[in-house]
Amino acid sequence: MKIIKKNKITDLPRKILIRTVNHRLGDSLMIFPFLSALKKLFPDTPAVIAVPRHNARIFYNTGFTVFEIGRTWPLKISDHLAYLSFLRKEHFDCAFILQRALEGAFLSWLAGIPGRLGYASDHRNFLLTGSLSEESWNMNTARMHTSEYYLDLLRAFYNYQGLKPERLEPAVLDNDIHSASLKCGFKITENTFILAGPGSSYGSAKFWPLKRWAELLKRLRLKYSLPVILAGAEHDKLITACLKDLLDFPTVNLCAVTSMGELFALAKYAGLVITVDSGLSHLRSAFGRSLAVLFGSTNEKLTGPYYSGESIREEFSCAPCLEKSCPRAENPLCMEALSLEKVWNIICSSGQCRIEKNINI
Structure with a gap:
Protein backbone atom coordinates (compact mmCIF):
# COMPACT_ATOMS: atom_id res chain seq x y z
CA MET A 1 0.00 0.00 0.00
CA LYS A 2 1.18 3.54 -0.73
CA ILE A 3 0.18 6.30 1.69
CA ILE A 4 -0.25 9.64 -0.08
CA LYS A 5 -1.43 11.75 2.83
CA LYS A 6 -1.66 11.24 6.59
CA ASN A 7 -2.95 14.33 8.41
CA LYS A 8 -5.38 14.85 11.31
CA ILE A 9 -5.61 11.15 12.16
CA THR A 10 -6.85 10.78 15.74
CA ASP A 11 -5.51 7.81 17.71
CA LEU A 12 -8.90 7.10 19.26
CA PRO A 13 -11.88 8.51 17.35
CA ARG A 14 -14.86 9.63 19.42
CA LYS A 15 -17.45 8.93 16.73
CA ILE A 16 -16.95 7.17 13.39
CA LEU A 17 -18.77 7.45 10.07
CA ILE A 18 -18.53 4.68 7.47
CA ARG A 19 -19.80 5.81 4.05
CA THR A 20 -20.44 2.65 2.05
CA VAL A 21 -20.68 2.08 -1.68
CA ASN A 22 -23.88 2.94 -3.55
CA HIS A 23 -24.43 -0.04 -5.80
CA ARG A 24 -24.61 -3.80 -5.96
CA LEU A 25 -25.07 -6.40 -3.28
CA GLY A 26 -21.63 -7.91 -3.84
CA ASP A 27 -19.76 -4.61 -3.49
CA SER A 28 -21.52 -3.95 -0.18
CA LEU A 29 -20.76 -7.41 1.19
CA MET A 30 -17.06 -7.03 0.42
CA ILE A 31 -17.02 -4.26 3.05
CA PHE A 32 -18.01 -6.70 5.83
CA PRO A 33 -14.43 -7.76 6.73
CA PHE A 34 -13.55 -4.07 7.15
CA LEU A 35 -16.54 -3.60 9.46
CA SER A 36 -15.55 -6.63 11.52
CA ALA A 37 -11.98 -5.37 11.90
CA LEU A 38 -13.15 -1.84 12.75
CA LYS A 39 -15.37 -3.22 15.50
CA LYS A 40 -12.41 -5.12 16.92
CA LEU A 41 -10.16 -2.04 16.80
CA PHE A 42 -12.68 0.33 18.39
CA PRO A 43 -15.18 -1.83 20.31
CA ASP A 44 -16.47 1.05 22.45
CA THR A 45 -16.55 3.82 19.84
CA PRO A 46 -19.97 4.75 18.42
CA PRO A 52 -28.50 4.50 0.33
CA ARG A 53 -31.84 3.10 1.44
CA HIS A 54 -32.01 0.36 -1.21
CA ASN A 55 -28.89 -1.26 0.30
CA ALA A 56 -29.57 -0.58 3.99
CA ARG A 57 -31.03 -4.04 4.65
CA ILE A 58 -27.62 -5.59 3.97
CA PHE A 59 -26.09 -3.94 7.05
CA TYR A 60 -28.79 -4.55 9.68
CA ASN A 61 -26.94 -7.39 11.40
CA THR A 62 -23.49 -5.80 11.59
CA GLY A 63 -23.83 -4.28 15.06
CA PHE A 64 -23.51 -0.72 13.72
CA THR A 65 -26.15 1.99 13.60
CA VAL A 66 -27.44 2.35 10.02
CA PHE A 67 -28.39 5.72 8.54
CA GLU A 68 -30.41 5.43 5.34
CA ILE A 69 -29.62 8.04 2.71
CA GLY A 70 -32.58 9.11 0.58
CA ARG A 71 -35.86 7.38 -0.19
CA THR A 72 -35.43 6.48 -3.85
CA TRP A 73 -32.61 5.83 -6.31
CA PRO A 74 -30.95 7.74 -7.85
CA LEU A 75 -30.45 10.18 -5.00
CA LYS A 76 -31.87 13.67 -5.37
CA ILE A 77 -30.30 16.96 -4.31
CA SER A 78 -32.68 17.03 -1.34
CA ASP A 79 -31.34 13.62 -0.25
CA HIS A 80 -27.76 14.91 -0.29
CA LEU A 81 -28.77 17.99 1.69
CA ALA A 82 -30.57 15.87 4.29
CA TYR A 83 -27.49 13.65 4.57
CA LEU A 84 -25.25 16.72 4.98
CA SER A 85 -27.53 18.01 7.74
CA PHE A 86 -27.27 14.63 9.49
CA LEU A 87 -23.45 14.69 9.30
CA ARG A 88 -23.28 18.15 10.83
CA LYS A 89 -25.61 17.26 13.70
CA GLU A 90 -23.78 14.05 14.62
CA HIS A 91 -20.32 15.66 15.04
CA PHE A 92 -18.26 12.78 13.66
CA LEU A 102 -16.01 12.48 -5.23
CA GLU A 103 -19.44 12.90 -3.65
CA GLY A 104 -18.76 11.07 -0.37
CA ALA A 105 -15.52 12.94 0.31
CA PHE A 106 -17.04 16.30 -0.64
CA LEU A 107 -20.01 16.00 1.72
CA GLU A 134 -5.11 3.37 -6.10
CA GLU A 135 -2.09 2.24 -8.13
CA SER A 136 -2.17 -1.33 -6.83
CA TRP A 137 -5.98 -1.54 -7.00
CA ASN A 138 -5.96 -2.46 -10.67
CA MET A 139 -8.88 -4.61 -11.76
CA ASN A 140 -6.76 -6.70 -14.15
CA THR A 141 -3.58 -7.22 -12.13
CA ALA A 142 -4.76 -6.95 -8.51
CA TYR A 149 -7.93 -3.09 0.00
CA TYR A 150 -10.54 -1.76 2.41
CA LEU A 151 -8.64 -3.33 5.31
CA ASP A 152 -5.51 -1.50 4.13
CA LEU A 153 -7.13 1.73 5.33
CA GLU A 169 -23.44 -12.41 8.41
CA PRO A 170 -26.37 -10.53 6.88
CA ALA A 171 -29.53 -10.84 8.96
CA VAL A 172 -32.00 -13.59 8.04
CA LEU A 173 -35.37 -13.07 9.72
CA ASP A 174 -38.06 -15.66 10.40
CA ASN A 175 -40.37 -13.77 8.05
CA ASP A 176 -37.77 -14.09 5.28
CA ILE A 177 -37.62 -17.87 5.72
CA HIS A 178 -41.41 -18.19 5.84
CA SER A 179 -42.07 -16.10 2.74
CA ALA A 180 -39.25 -17.80 0.80
CA SER A 181 -40.73 -21.17 1.74
CA LEU A 182 -44.12 -20.14 0.38
CA LYS A 183 -42.58 -19.11 -2.93
CA CYS A 184 -40.56 -22.35 -3.17
CA GLY A 185 -43.50 -24.58 -2.33
CA PHE A 186 -41.60 -26.37 0.46
CA LYS A 187 -40.17 -25.45 3.84
CA ILE A 188 -36.72 -23.85 3.68
CA THR A 189 -34.40 -25.59 6.11
CA GLU A 190 -30.66 -26.20 6.06
CA LYS A 211 -26.44 -26.53 -21.92
CA ARG A 212 -23.53 -27.02 -19.51
CA TRP A 213 -25.51 -25.39 -16.72
CA ALA A 214 -28.38 -27.76 -17.44
CA GLU A 215 -26.19 -30.87 -17.46
CA LEU A 216 -24.41 -29.79 -14.26
CA LEU A 217 -27.70 -29.27 -12.42
CA LYS A 218 -29.04 -32.62 -13.69
CA ARG A 219 -25.97 -34.39 -12.30
CA LEU A 220 -26.28 -32.62 -8.95
CA ARG A 221 -29.96 -33.50 -8.81
CA LEU A 222 -29.15 -37.18 -9.36
CA LYS A 223 -26.25 -37.17 -6.90
CA TYR A 224 -28.01 -35.46 -4.00
CA SER A 225 -31.75 -35.92 -4.72
CA LEU A 226 -32.32 -32.28 -3.86
CA PRO A 227 -34.58 -29.78 -5.64
CA VAL A 228 -32.97 -26.96 -7.63
CA ILE A 229 -33.87 -23.29 -7.23
CA LEU A 230 -32.83 -20.65 -9.77
CA ALA A 231 -32.17 -17.13 -8.49
CA GLY A 232 -31.35 -13.79 -10.03
CA ALA A 233 -32.45 -10.21 -10.57
CA GLU A 234 -34.66 -8.60 -13.20
CA HIS A 235 -31.88 -8.62 -15.80
CA ASP A 236 -31.46 -12.40 -15.35
CA LYS A 237 -35.05 -13.37 -16.20
CA LEU A 238 -34.31 -14.47 -19.76
CA ILE A 239 -31.30 -16.63 -18.91
CA THR A 240 -33.03 -18.36 -15.97
CA ALA A 241 -36.18 -18.98 -18.04
CA CYS A 242 -34.12 -20.52 -20.84
CA LEU A 243 -32.22 -22.67 -18.36
CA LYS A 244 -35.43 -23.90 -16.74
CA ASP A 245 -36.71 -24.96 -20.17
CA LEU A 246 -33.62 -27.17 -20.60
CA LEU A 247 -34.16 -29.03 -17.33
CA ASP A 248 -36.21 -32.24 -17.40
CA PHE A 249 -37.06 -32.21 -13.69
CA PRO A 250 -39.19 -29.83 -11.58
CA THR A 251 -37.26 -26.63 -10.91
CA VAL A 252 -38.29 -23.54 -8.95
CA ASN A 253 -37.46 -20.32 -10.80
CA LEU A 254 -37.42 -17.46 -8.29
CA CYS A 255 -35.57 -15.01 -10.51
CA ALA A 256 -36.72 -11.43 -9.88
CA VAL A 257 -39.49 -12.49 -7.49
CA THR A 258 -37.60 -12.59 -4.18
CA SER A 259 -37.09 -9.75 -1.75
CA MET A 260 -33.59 -9.08 -0.48
CA GLY A 261 -34.42 -10.85 2.79
CA GLU A 262 -35.80 -13.90 0.96
CA LEU A 263 -32.63 -14.10 -1.12
CA PHE A 264 -30.62 -13.98 2.12
CA ALA A 265 -32.63 -16.95 3.44
CA LEU A 266 -32.08 -18.96 0.25
CA ALA A 267 -28.36 -18.18 0.21
CA LYS A 268 -27.95 -19.18 3.85
CA TYR A 269 -29.86 -22.47 3.85
CA ALA A 270 -28.99 -23.97 0.45
CA GLY A 271 -26.93 -27.15 0.60
CA LEU A 272 -24.77 -25.79 -2.22
CA VAL A 273 -24.71 -22.58 -4.25
CA ILE A 274 -23.32 -22.53 -7.79
CA THR A 275 -23.09 -19.17 -9.49
CA VAL A 276 -21.00 -16.92 -11.68
CA ASP A 277 -19.09 -14.00 -10.13
CA SER A 278 -22.03 -12.02 -8.75
CA GLY A 279 -23.67 -10.63 -5.64
CA LEU A 280 -24.99 -14.11 -4.86
CA SER A 281 -21.44 -15.47 -4.61
CA HIS A 282 -20.44 -12.84 -2.04
CA LEU A 283 -23.68 -13.36 -0.14
CA ARG A 284 -23.14 -17.10 0.16
CA SER A 285 -19.50 -16.61 1.16
CA ALA A 286 -20.60 -14.22 3.91
CA PHE A 287 -22.48 -17.17 5.43
CA GLY A 288 -19.31 -19.29 5.25
CA ARG A 289 -20.94 -22.20 3.44
CA SER A 290 -20.42 -24.47 0.39
CA LEU A 291 -20.02 -22.47 -2.80
CA ALA A 292 -18.73 -22.83 -6.36
CA VAL A 293 -18.10 -19.68 -8.42
CA LEU A 294 -17.44 -19.78 -12.18
CA PHE A 295 -15.04 -17.11 -13.45
CA GLY A 296 -14.38 -15.78 -16.93
CA SER A 297 -13.59 -12.15 -17.68
CA THR A 298 -13.32 -10.99 -14.06
CA ASN A 299 -10.42 -11.43 -11.64
CA GLU A 300 -11.03 -14.02 -8.90
CA LYS A 301 -8.14 -12.61 -6.85
CA LEU A 302 -10.05 -9.34 -6.58
CA THR A 303 -13.69 -10.44 -6.39
CA GLY A 304 -13.60 -14.14 -5.57
CA PRO A 305 -15.32 -15.60 -2.49
CA TYR A 306 -13.59 -14.27 0.63
CA TYR A 307 -14.62 -16.54 3.52
CA SER A 308 -15.65 -19.75 1.81
CA GLY A 309 -16.06 -21.07 -1.70
CA GLU A 310 -14.19 -22.48 -4.68
CA SER A 311 -13.26 -20.23 -7.60
CA ILE A 312 -13.33 -22.19 -10.87
CA ARG A 313 -11.81 -20.89 -14.10
CA GLU A 314 -10.01 -22.10 -17.19
CA GLU A 315 -6.69 -20.40 -17.86
CA PHE A 316 -7.09 -18.33 -21.00
CA SER A 317 -4.68 -15.97 -22.71
CA CYS A 318 -6.85 -12.85 -22.53
CA ALA A 319 -8.54 -13.46 -19.17
CA PRO A 320 -9.18 -11.68 -16.95
CA CYS A 321 -9.92 -8.83 -19.35
CA LEU A 322 -12.70 -7.18 -17.28
CA GLU A 323 -14.78 -6.68 -20.42
CA LYS A 324 -18.55 -6.83 -19.99
CA SER A 325 -18.94 -8.63 -23.30
CA CYS A 326 -16.33 -10.62 -25.17
CA PRO A 327 -14.59 -8.39 -27.77
CA ARG A 328 -13.38 -11.43 -29.72
CA ALA A 329 -16.50 -13.55 -30.11
CA GLU A 330 -20.27 -13.54 -29.67
CA ASN A 331 -19.97 -15.88 -26.68
CA PRO A 332 -17.23 -15.29 -24.08
CA LEU A 333 -14.26 -17.43 -25.09
CA CYS A 334 -13.00 -17.85 -21.53
CA MET A 335 -16.35 -19.23 -20.38
CA GLU A 336 -16.66 -21.41 -23.47
CA ALA A 337 -13.27 -22.88 -22.57
CA LEU A 338 -14.47 -23.86 -19.08
CA SER A 339 -15.57 -27.46 -19.52
CA LEU A 340 -18.45 -29.18 -17.78
CA GLU A 341 -16.15 -31.99 -16.64
CA LYS A 342 -13.73 -29.60 -14.96
CA VAL A 343 -16.53 -27.86 -13.06
CA TRP A 344 -18.12 -31.19 -12.10
CA ASN A 345 -14.86 -32.73 -10.89
CA ILE A 346 -13.98 -29.71 -8.76
CA ILE A 347 -17.43 -29.55 -7.20
CA CYS A 348 -17.29 -33.27 -6.37
CA SER A 349 -13.76 -33.16 -4.93
CA SER A 350 -13.48 -29.78 -3.20
CA GLY A 351 -14.29 -29.45 0.48
CA GLN A 352 -15.46 -25.92 -0.30
CA CYS A 353 -18.36 -27.40 -2.32
CA ARG A 354 -19.38 -30.21 0.02
CA ILE A 355 -23.01 -30.63 1.05
CA GLU A 356 -22.73 -31.60 4.70
CA LYS A 357 -25.81 -33.76 4.83
CA ASN A 358 -28.35 -34.95 2.33
CA ILE A 359 -32.01 -34.53 3.20
CA ASN A 360 -34.34 -36.06 0.63
CA ILE A 361 -37.41 -34.02 -0.13
Whole structure:
Protein backbone atom coordinates (compact mmCIF):
# COMPACT_ATOMS: atom_id res chain seq x y z
CA MET A 1 0.00 0.00 0.00
CA LYS A 2 1.18 3.54 -0.73
CA ILE A 3 0.18 6.30 1.69
CA ILE A 4 -0.25 9.64 -0.08
CA LYS A 5 -1.43 11.75 2.83
CA LYS A 6 -1.66 11.24 6.59
CA ASN A 7 -2.95 14.33 8.41
CA LYS A 8 -5.38 14.85 11.31
CA ILE A 9 -5.61 11.15 12.16
CA THR A 10 -6.85 10.78 15.74
CA ASP A 11 -5.51 7.81 17.71
CA LEU A 12 -8.90 7.10 19.26
CA PRO A 13 -11.88 8.51 17.35
CA ARG A 14 -14.86 9.63 19.42
CA LYS A 15 -17.45 8.93 16.73
CA ILE A 16 -16.95 7.17 13.39
CA LEU A 17 -18.77 7.45 10.07
CA ILE A 18 -18.53 4.68 7.47
CA ARG A 19 -19.80 5.81 4.05
CA THR A 20 -20.44 2.65 2.05
CA VAL A 21 -20.68 2.08 -1.68
CA ASN A 22 -23.88 2.94 -3.55
CA HIS A 23 -24.43 -0.04 -5.80
CA ARG A 24 -24.61 -3.80 -5.96
CA LEU A 25 -25.07 -6.40 -3.28
CA GLY A 26 -21.63 -7.91 -3.84
CA ASP A 27 -19.76 -4.61 -3.49
CA SER A 28 -21.52 -3.95 -0.18
CA LEU A 29 -20.76 -7.41 1.19
CA MET A 30 -17.06 -7.03 0.42
CA ILE A 31 -17.02 -4.26 3.05
CA PHE A 32 -18.01 -6.70 5.83
CA PRO A 33 -14.43 -7.76 6.73
CA PHE A 34 -13.55 -4.07 7.15
CA LEU A 35 -16.54 -3.60 9.46
CA SER A 36 -15.55 -6.63 11.52
CA ALA A 37 -11.98 -5.37 11.90
CA LEU A 38 -13.15 -1.84 12.75
CA LYS A 39 -15.37 -3.22 15.50
CA LYS A 40 -12.41 -5.12 16.92
CA LEU A 41 -10.16 -2.04 16.80
CA PHE A 42 -12.68 0.33 18.39
CA PRO A 43 -15.18 -1.83 20.31
CA ASP A 44 -16.47 1.05 22.45
CA THR A 45 -16.55 3.82 19.84
CA PRO A 46 -19.97 4.75 18.42
CA ALA A 47 -20.05 4.20 14.66
CA VAL A 48 -22.66 4.80 11.98
CA ILE A 49 -22.92 3.23 8.54
CA ALA A 50 -24.34 5.65 5.95
CA VAL A 51 -25.86 3.81 3.00
CA PRO A 52 -28.50 4.50 0.33
CA ARG A 53 -31.84 3.10 1.44
CA HIS A 54 -32.01 0.36 -1.21
CA ASN A 55 -28.89 -1.26 0.30
CA ALA A 56 -29.57 -0.58 3.99
CA ARG A 57 -31.03 -4.04 4.65
CA ILE A 58 -27.62 -5.59 3.97
CA PHE A 59 -26.09 -3.94 7.05
CA TYR A 60 -28.79 -4.55 9.68
CA ASN A 61 -26.94 -7.39 11.40
CA THR A 62 -23.49 -5.80 11.59
CA GLY A 63 -23.83 -4.28 15.06
CA PHE A 64 -23.51 -0.72 13.72
CA THR A 65 -26.15 1.99 13.60
CA VAL A 66 -27.44 2.35 10.02
CA PHE A 67 -28.39 5.72 8.54
CA GLU A 68 -30.41 5.43 5.34
CA ILE A 69 -29.62 8.04 2.71
CA GLY A 70 -32.58 9.11 0.58
CA ARG A 71 -35.86 7.38 -0.19
CA THR A 72 -35.43 6.48 -3.85
CA TRP A 73 -32.61 5.83 -6.31
CA PRO A 74 -30.95 7.74 -7.85
CA LEU A 75 -30.45 10.18 -5.00
CA LYS A 76 -31.87 13.67 -5.37
CA ILE A 77 -30.30 16.96 -4.31
CA SER A 78 -32.68 17.03 -1.34
CA ASP A 79 -31.34 13.62 -0.25
CA HIS A 80 -27.76 14.91 -0.29
CA LEU A 81 -28.77 17.99 1.69
CA ALA A 82 -30.57 15.87 4.29
CA TYR A 83 -27.49 13.65 4.57
CA LEU A 84 -25.25 16.72 4.98
CA SER A 85 -27.53 18.01 7.74
CA PHE A 86 -27.27 14.63 9.49
CA LEU A 87 -23.45 14.69 9.30
CA ARG A 88 -23.28 18.15 10.83
CA LYS A 89 -25.61 17.26 13.70
CA GLU A 90 -23.78 14.05 14.62
CA HIS A 91 -20.32 15.66 15.04
CA PHE A 92 -18.26 12.78 13.66
CA ASP A 93 -14.51 13.18 14.05
CA CYS A 94 -13.49 10.34 11.71
CA ALA A 95 -14.99 9.26 8.39
CA PHE A 96 -14.01 6.18 6.40
CA ILE A 97 -15.21 7.01 2.90
CA LEU A 98 -15.33 3.60 1.23
CA GLN A 99 -17.40 5.01 -1.60
CA ARG A 100 -14.73 5.90 -4.15
CA ALA A 101 -16.59 8.77 -5.83
CA LEU A 102 -16.01 12.48 -5.23
CA GLU A 103 -19.44 12.90 -3.65
CA GLY A 104 -18.76 11.07 -0.37
CA ALA A 105 -15.52 12.94 0.31
CA PHE A 106 -17.04 16.30 -0.64
CA LEU A 107 -20.01 16.00 1.72
CA SER A 108 -17.79 14.80 4.59
CA TRP A 109 -15.50 17.79 4.00
CA LEU A 110 -18.48 20.15 3.79
CA ALA A 111 -19.78 18.77 7.10
CA GLY A 112 -16.47 19.64 8.76
CA ILE A 113 -15.47 16.10 9.75
CA PRO A 114 -11.79 16.55 10.71
CA GLY A 115 -10.53 13.07 9.76
CA ARG A 116 -11.53 11.91 6.26
CA LEU A 117 -9.93 8.66 5.13
CA GLY A 118 -10.18 6.85 1.81
CA TYR A 119 -8.58 6.10 -1.53
CA ALA A 120 -7.36 8.94 -3.74
CA SER A 121 -9.85 8.15 -6.49
CA ASP A 122 -12.02 10.38 -8.68
CA HIS A 123 -9.69 13.41 -8.21
CA ARG A 124 -10.75 13.76 -4.57
CA ASN A 125 -7.40 13.55 -2.78
CA PHE A 126 -7.53 17.25 -1.84
CA LEU A 127 -10.71 16.54 0.18
CA LEU A 128 -9.11 13.75 2.25
CA THR A 129 -6.85 14.05 5.28
CA GLY A 130 -5.66 10.47 4.96
CA SER A 131 -5.43 8.80 1.56
CA LEU A 132 -4.03 5.72 -0.13
CA SER A 133 -2.96 5.41 -3.75
CA GLU A 134 -5.11 3.37 -6.10
CA GLU A 135 -2.09 2.24 -8.13
CA SER A 136 -2.17 -1.33 -6.83
CA TRP A 137 -5.98 -1.54 -7.00
CA ASN A 138 -5.96 -2.46 -10.67
CA MET A 139 -8.88 -4.61 -11.76
CA ASN A 140 -6.76 -6.70 -14.15
CA THR A 141 -3.58 -7.22 -12.13
CA ALA A 142 -4.76 -6.95 -8.51
CA ARG A 143 -3.18 -9.54 -6.23
CA MET A 144 -5.41 -8.91 -3.23
CA HIS A 145 -9.09 -9.30 -2.61
CA THR A 146 -11.21 -6.12 -2.67
CA SER A 147 -11.91 -6.66 1.04
CA GLU A 148 -8.16 -6.48 1.70
CA TYR A 149 -7.93 -3.09 0.00
CA TYR A 150 -10.54 -1.76 2.41
CA LEU A 151 -8.64 -3.33 5.31
CA ASP A 152 -5.51 -1.50 4.13
CA LEU A 153 -7.13 1.73 5.33
CA LEU A 154 -7.03 0.35 8.88
CA ARG A 155 -3.52 -1.01 8.41
CA ALA A 156 -2.22 2.30 7.12
CA PHE A 157 -3.85 4.68 9.58
CA TYR A 158 -4.56 2.59 12.69
CA ASN A 159 -1.90 -0.13 12.57
CA TYR A 160 -4.41 -2.96 12.24
CA GLN A 161 -2.34 -6.15 12.22
CA GLY A 162 -5.08 -8.76 12.26
CA LEU A 163 -5.39 -11.51 9.70
CA LYS A 164 -8.76 -12.39 8.20
CA PRO A 165 -11.36 -10.70 10.43
CA GLU A 166 -14.20 -12.59 12.04
CA ARG A 167 -17.10 -13.19 9.71
CA LEU A 168 -20.21 -11.00 9.83
CA GLU A 169 -23.44 -12.41 8.41
CA PRO A 170 -26.37 -10.53 6.88
CA ALA A 171 -29.53 -10.84 8.96
CA VAL A 172 -32.00 -13.59 8.04
CA LEU A 173 -35.37 -13.07 9.72
CA ASP A 174 -38.06 -15.66 10.40
CA ASN A 175 -40.37 -13.77 8.05
CA ASP A 176 -37.77 -14.09 5.28
CA ILE A 177 -37.62 -17.87 5.72
CA HIS A 178 -41.41 -18.19 5.84
CA SER A 179 -42.07 -16.10 2.74
CA ALA A 180 -39.25 -17.80 0.80
CA SER A 181 -40.73 -21.17 1.74
CA LEU A 182 -44.12 -20.14 0.38
CA LYS A 183 -42.58 -19.11 -2.93
CA CYS A 184 -40.56 -22.35 -3.17
CA GLY A 185 -43.50 -24.58 -2.33
CA PHE A 186 -41.60 -26.37 0.46
CA LYS A 187 -40.17 -25.45 3.84
CA ILE A 188 -36.72 -23.85 3.68
CA THR A 189 -34.40 -25.59 6.11
CA GLU A 190 -30.66 -26.20 6.06
CA ASN A 191 -29.25 -28.23 3.15
CA THR A 192 -32.63 -29.03 1.59
CA PHE A 193 -32.02 -27.60 -1.90
CA ILE A 194 -29.39 -26.47 -4.41
CA LEU A 195 -29.33 -22.81 -5.44
CA ALA A 196 -28.05 -21.74 -8.87
CA GLY A 197 -27.35 -18.23 -10.15
CA PRO A 198 -26.43 -18.31 -13.85
CA GLY A 199 -26.82 -14.56 -14.50
CA SER A 200 -25.05 -11.34 -13.60
CA SER A 201 -25.74 -7.63 -14.02
CA TYR A 202 -22.13 -7.17 -15.15
CA GLY A 203 -22.68 -8.43 -18.68
CA SER A 204 -22.60 -11.41 -21.01
CA ALA A 205 -18.86 -12.01 -20.48
CA LYS A 206 -19.77 -13.89 -17.29
CA PHE A 207 -22.24 -16.27 -18.94
CA TRP A 208 -21.45 -19.98 -18.98
CA PRO A 209 -23.16 -21.99 -21.76
CA LEU A 210 -26.71 -22.91 -20.75
CA LYS A 211 -26.44 -26.53 -21.92
CA ARG A 212 -23.53 -27.02 -19.51
CA TRP A 213 -25.51 -25.39 -16.72
CA ALA A 214 -28.38 -27.76 -17.44
CA GLU A 215 -26.19 -30.87 -17.46
CA LEU A 216 -24.41 -29.79 -14.26
CA LEU A 217 -27.70 -29.27 -12.42
CA LYS A 218 -29.04 -32.62 -13.69
CA ARG A 219 -25.97 -34.39 -12.30
CA LEU A 220 -26.28 -32.62 -8.95
CA ARG A 221 -29.96 -33.50 -8.81
CA LEU A 222 -29.15 -37.18 -9.36
CA LYS A 223 -26.25 -37.17 -6.90
CA TYR A 224 -28.01 -35.46 -4.00
CA SER A 225 -31.75 -35.92 -4.72
CA LEU A 226 -32.32 -32.28 -3.86
CA PRO A 227 -34.58 -29.78 -5.64
CA VAL A 228 -32.97 -26.96 -7.63
CA ILE A 229 -33.87 -23.29 -7.23
CA LEU A 230 -32.83 -20.65 -9.77
CA ALA A 231 -32.17 -17.13 -8.49
CA GLY A 232 -31.35 -13.79 -10.03
CA ALA A 233 -32.45 -10.21 -10.57
CA GLU A 234 -34.66 -8.60 -13.20
CA HIS A 235 -31.88 -8.62 -15.80
CA ASP A 236 -31.46 -12.40 -15.35
CA LYS A 237 -35.05 -13.37 -16.20
CA LEU A 238 -34.31 -14.47 -19.76
CA ILE A 239 -31.30 -16.63 -18.91
CA THR A 240 -33.03 -18.36 -15.97
CA ALA A 241 -36.18 -18.98 -18.04
CA CYS A 242 -34.12 -20.52 -20.84
CA LEU A 243 -32.22 -22.67 -18.36
CA LYS A 244 -35.43 -23.90 -16.74
CA ASP A 245 -36.71 -24.96 -20.17
CA LEU A 246 -33.62 -27.17 -20.60
CA LEU A 247 -34.16 -29.03 -17.33
CA ASP A 248 -36.21 -32.24 -17.40
CA PHE A 249 -37.06 -32.21 -13.69
CA PRO A 250 -39.19 -29.83 -11.58
CA THR A 251 -37.26 -26.63 -10.91
CA VAL A 252 -38.29 -23.54 -8.95
CA ASN A 253 -37.46 -20.32 -10.80
CA LEU A 254 -37.42 -17.46 -8.29
CA CYS A 255 -35.57 -15.01 -10.51
CA ALA A 256 -36.72 -11.43 -9.88
CA VAL A 257 -39.49 -12.49 -7.49
CA THR A 258 -37.60 -12.59 -4.18
CA SER A 259 -37.09 -9.75 -1.75
CA MET A 260 -33.59 -9.08 -0.48
CA GLY A 261 -34.42 -10.85 2.79
CA GLU A 262 -35.80 -13.90 0.96
CA LEU A 263 -32.63 -14.10 -1.12
CA PHE A 264 -30.62 -13.98 2.12
CA ALA A 265 -32.63 -16.95 3.44
CA LEU A 266 -32.08 -18.96 0.25
CA ALA A 267 -28.36 -18.18 0.21
CA LYS A 268 -27.95 -19.18 3.85
CA TYR A 269 -29.86 -22.47 3.85
CA ALA A 270 -28.99 -23.97 0.45
CA GLY A 271 -26.93 -27.15 0.60
CA LEU A 272 -24.77 -25.79 -2.22
CA VAL A 273 -24.71 -22.58 -4.25
CA ILE A 274 -23.32 -22.53 -7.79
CA THR A 275 -23.09 -19.17 -9.49
CA VAL A 276 -21.00 -16.92 -11.68
CA ASP A 277 -19.09 -14.00 -10.13
CA SER A 278 -22.03 -12.02 -8.75
CA GLY A 279 -23.67 -10.63 -5.64
CA LEU A 280 -24.99 -14.11 -4.86
CA SER A 281 -21.44 -15.47 -4.61
CA HIS A 282 -20.44 -12.84 -2.04
CA LEU A 283 -23.68 -13.36 -0.14
CA ARG A 284 -23.14 -17.10 0.16
CA SER A 285 -19.50 -16.61 1.16
CA ALA A 286 -20.60 -14.22 3.91
CA PHE A 287 -22.48 -17.17 5.43
CA GLY A 288 -19.31 -19.29 5.25
CA ARG A 289 -20.94 -22.20 3.44
CA SER A 290 -20.42 -24.47 0.39
CA LEU A 291 -20.02 -22.47 -2.80
CA ALA A 292 -18.73 -22.83 -6.36
CA VAL A 293 -18.10 -19.68 -8.42
CA LEU A 294 -17.44 -19.78 -12.18
CA PHE A 295 -15.04 -17.11 -13.45
CA GLY A 296 -14.38 -15.78 -16.93
CA SER A 297 -13.59 -12.15 -17.68
CA THR A 298 -13.32 -10.99 -14.06
CA ASN A 299 -10.42 -11.43 -11.64
CA GLU A 300 -11.03 -14.02 -8.90
CA LYS A 301 -8.14 -12.61 -6.85
CA LEU A 302 -10.05 -9.34 -6.58
CA THR A 303 -13.69 -10.44 -6.39
CA GLY A 304 -13.60 -14.14 -5.57
CA PRO A 305 -15.32 -15.60 -2.49
CA TYR A 306 -13.59 -14.27 0.63
CA TYR A 307 -14.62 -16.54 3.52
CA SER A 308 -15.65 -19.75 1.81
CA GLY A 309 -16.06 -21.07 -1.70
CA GLU A 310 -14.19 -22.48 -4.68
CA SER A 311 -13.26 -20.23 -7.60
CA ILE A 312 -13.33 -22.19 -10.87
CA ARG A 313 -11.81 -20.89 -14.10
CA GLU A 314 -10.01 -22.10 -17.19
CA GLU A 315 -6.69 -20.40 -17.86
CA PHE A 316 -7.09 -18.33 -21.00
CA SER A 317 -4.68 -15.97 -22.71
CA CYS A 318 -6.85 -12.85 -22.53
CA ALA A 319 -8.54 -13.46 -19.17
CA PRO A 320 -9.18 -11.68 -16.95
CA CYS A 321 -9.92 -8.83 -19.35
CA LEU A 322 -12.70 -7.18 -17.28
CA GLU A 323 -14.78 -6.68 -20.42
CA LYS A 324 -18.55 -6.83 -19.99
CA SER A 325 -18.94 -8.63 -23.30
CA CYS A 326 -16.33 -10.62 -25.17
CA PRO A 327 -14.59 -8.39 -27.77
CA ARG A 328 -13.38 -11.43 -29.72
CA ALA A 329 -16.50 -13.55 -30.11
CA GLU A 330 -20.27 -13.54 -29.67
CA ASN A 331 -19.97 -15.88 -26.68
CA PRO A 332 -17.23 -15.29 -24.08
CA LEU A 333 -14.26 -17.43 -25.09
CA CYS A 334 -13.00 -17.85 -21.53
CA MET A 335 -16.35 -19.23 -20.38
CA GLU A 336 -16.66 -21.41 -23.47
CA ALA A 337 -13.27 -22.88 -22.57
CA LEU A 338 -14.47 -23.86 -19.08
CA SER A 339 -15.57 -27.46 -19.52
CA LEU A 340 -18.45 -29.18 -17.78
CA GLU A 341 -16.15 -31.99 -16.64
CA LYS A 342 -13.73 -29.60 -14.96
CA VAL A 343 -16.53 -27.86 -13.06
CA TRP A 344 -18.12 -31.19 -12.10
CA ASN A 345 -14.86 -32.73 -10.89
CA ILE A 346 -13.98 -29.71 -8.76
CA ILE A 347 -17.43 -29.55 -7.20
CA CYS A 348 -17.29 -33.27 -6.37
CA SER A 349 -13.76 -33.16 -4.93
CA SER A 350 -13.48 -29.78 -3.20
CA GLY A 351 -14.29 -29.45 0.48
CA GLN A 352 -15.46 -25.92 -0.30
CA CYS A 353 -18.36 -27.40 -2.32
CA ARG A 354 -19.38 -30.21 0.02
CA ILE A 355 -23.01 -30.63 1.05
CA GLU A 356 -22.73 -31.60 4.70
CA LYS A 357 -25.81 -33.76 4.83
CA ASN A 358 -28.35 -34.95 2.33
CA ILE A 359 -32.01 -34.53 3.20
CA ASN A 360 -34.34 -36.06 0.63
CA ILE A 361 -37.41 -34.02 -0.13
